[in-house]
Amino acid sequence: MDILTVLAAAAFGSTVYLIAFSAVKWLDRKDSKIKVLGLILIGLALCAVVGIVAAGSTGFIVGFVVGGVLTPPVHRALHGRMRVARS
Numbered sequence: 001m002d003i004l005t006v007l008a009a010a011a012f013g014s015t016v017y018l019i020a021f022s023a024v025k026w027l028d029r030k031d032s033k034i035k036v037l038g039l040i041l042i043g044l045a046l047c048a049v050v051g052i053v054a055a056g057s058t059g060f061i062v063g064f065v066v067g068g069v070l071t072p073p074v075h076r077a078l079h080g081r082m083r084v085a086r087s
Contacts, residue, residue, distance in 0.1 A: 009063025014071040
């Protein structure tokens, strides 16, 4: 398991999380029919990404999972600090 592969995959997993989060947040402001269709398409895209990752090396799988798991709490913490700084 190459450490650079793990780090690159963690960055990729983090990016996938942030893109999906932003897309769902954007869809939340849309009409309900568009929202449902968008969520279905995002789900299909995420399934395809996970399938591609599953076909990769062990290091890539570990890095992708680590990046996807660590990003949400860090993202929330950064947004919390930004709100405090603005106040």
